Amino acid sequence: MRLLAVVLLIALAGCAPAQRETVTVFAAASLTGSFEEIADAFEAENPNVDVVFSFGGSSGLATQIDQGAPADVFASASPALLEGEFFATNVLEIAVADGADVTGLEDFADPDKLIALCAVEVPCGAAADTLFTELGITPSVDTYEQDVKAVLTKVELGEVDAGLVYASDVIASGVHGIPVDSAPVSYPIAALTERGEAFVAFVLSPTGQQILRTAGFGAP
Numbered sequence: 773m774r775l776l777a778v779v780l781l782i783a784l785a786g787c788a789p790a791q792r793e794t795v796t797v798f799a800a801a802s803l804t805g806s807f808e809e810i811a812d813a814f815e816a817e818n819p820n821v822d823v824v825f826s827f828g829g830s831s832g833l834a835t836q837i838d839q840g841a842p843a844d845v846f847a848s849a850s851p852a853l854l855e856g857e858f859f860a861t862n863v864l865e866i867a868v869a870d871g872a873d874v875t876g877l878e879d880f881a882d883p884d885k886l887i888a889l890c891a892v893e894v895p896c897g898a899a900a901d902t903l904f905t906e907l908g909i910t911p912s913v914d915t916y917e918q919d920v921k922a923v924l925t926k927v928e929l930g931e932v933d934a935g936l937v938y939a940s941d942v943i944a945s946g947v948h949g950i951p952v953d954s955a956p957v958s959y960p961i962a963a964l965t966e967r968g969e970a971f972v973a974f975v976l977s978p979t980g981q982q983i984l985r986t987a988g989f990g991a992p
Contacts, residue, residue, distance in 0.1 A: 791820070792820050792821070792822060793820060793821050793822070793967065794821070794822045794823075794824055795821055795822070795823050795824070795844045795845065795967055795968055795970075795971050796824050796825075796826070796842055796843050796844045796845070796968075797811075797823060797824070797825050797826070797843070797844065797845040797846075797847065797968070797971060798825075798826045798828075798833045798836070798837060798841070798843040798845065798846045798847070799825060799826070799827055799833075799845075799846075799847040800827070800828075800829070800830045800833070800847060800848055800849035800895070800919075800920075800959065801827045801828055801829060801919035801920050801921040801922075802849055802862065802896070802919075802920045802921070802937075802938045802940060802941055803827070803847055803849075803959070804825075804827050804921060804944075805940075805944045805987060806940070806983055806984050806987035806989065807825065807827075807847070807975075808825070809983050809987075810974065810975060810979075810980050810983050810984075811823035811825070811971075813974070813979055813980075813983070814970075814971060814974045814980075817974075818970065821970075823971065826841075826843070827919075827921070828918070828919055829890070829891075829893070829894035829895075829918045829919040830848040830849045830850050830853050830854075830894060830895050831850075831853060831893050831894050831895070832894070832918065832919075833846065833848070834846070834848065834853045834854070837964070843964050843968075844963065844964055844965045844967045844968030844971070845961065845962070845963055845964060845968035845971050845972055846961070846962055846964055847859070847959060847960075847961040847975070848895070848959065848960055848961075849862070849894075849895040849896065849957060849959055850895035850898070850957070851958055851960050853895075854960045854961075854962055855960065855962070856960035856961050856962030857960060857961060857962065857972070857976065857992075858958050858959065858960050858961075858992035859959055859960070859961050859975050859976055859980075859981070859984070859992050860958075860959040860984045860989040860990065860991075860992055861956040861957060861958050861959065861989065861990035861991065861992060862938040862939060862940055862956065862957045862959065862988075862989055862990065863938065863939050863951075863952075863954050863955075863956055863957070863990070864896070864899055864900060864903060864936055864937070864938060864939070864952055864954040864957075865936075865937060865938065865939040865941075865942050865949045865950065865951055865952060866934055866935075866936060866937075866949060866950040866951075866952060867923070867924055867927040867934060867935050867936075867937045867941065867942055867945070867947045867948070867949055868927070868933070868934050868947065868948040868949070868950060869927050869928075869930045869932065869933050869934065869947070870930065870947075870948070871930075872885075872933035872934060873885075873933075874933050874934040874950070875950070876950065876952075877903075877904070877907060877909055877936075877952055878909065879933075879934065880904070880909060880911040880912065880913075880934065880936070881909050881910055881911055881912055882912060883912040885912070885933045885934065886914050886931070886932040886933045886934075887911055887912060887913050887914055887915075887932060887933065887934060887935065888913070888914065888915045888916075888917060888923045888926040888927065888931075888932040888934075888935035889911065889913050889915075889916055889917070889923065889935065889936055890916065890917055890918075890919065890920055890922075890923055890936070891916040891917065891918055892916075894918060894919060894920075895957060896919070896920040896923070896936070896937065896938065896957075897916070899954065899955075899957055900936045902955075903936075903952070903954050903955075914932060915932065920937050920938055920941055921941070923935040923936070923937050924937050924941050924945055924947070927945075927947055928945060928947055936952075938957070938988075939951070939988050940987050940988035940989050942988075943987065943988040944987065944988070956990060958992065959989075959992070961975055961976075
């Protein structure tokens with residue numbers, strides 16, 4: 773009986789499922805849709821790994837990490853916030869609400885238009901501020917938001933006439949977009965722990981890069 777019990781214990785141990793691992797990824801809000809798709813593909817190849825996200829403005833995420841928030845990977849929309857490997861680029865684009873009479877950046881200076889921009893502290897806001905300065909346009913802003921998804925939501929709901937977001941956000945949302953001539957924004961990524969290295973490698977892989985290209989991001 774004792775021998776049989778030992779054999780059963782060994783057999784049960786051999787059938788025990790592998791321990792699951794969680795990889796926590798802090799990522800810029802503009803990466804939401806594409807990174808969720810990348811995570812699905814990554815988890816399909818790594819069935820014992822769960823990817824958990826925290827999306828938001830890059831500057832706020834960087835502050836959280838500096839204050840000790842547990843993150844295995846950080847993907848930022850600004851090189852100023854992270855020394856990592858570049859994996860994508862993006863450009864600004866005007867998102868226009870249904871029925872709004874907005875045709876270009878000059879309309880952002882019209883006080884009769886309702887305008888949303890990212891706060892200048894976050895990358896999309898800093899890029900917008902640089903662009904308006906270069907063009908000599910002073911925008912009449914009704915609301916500053918903490919990340920690009922919040923700006924896009926205002927446009928989608930018709931709460932504002934237009935907002936300045938990224939080209940990838942326009943593609944993901946389906947709102948009317950107007951391209952603008954802006955300098956590309958580069959996205960760096962870095963593994964903050966050994967556990968995050970495999971996810972970073974997957975983002976940089978042909979599969980991850982193809983998902984990003986389809987989502988509207990440019991090559992790094």
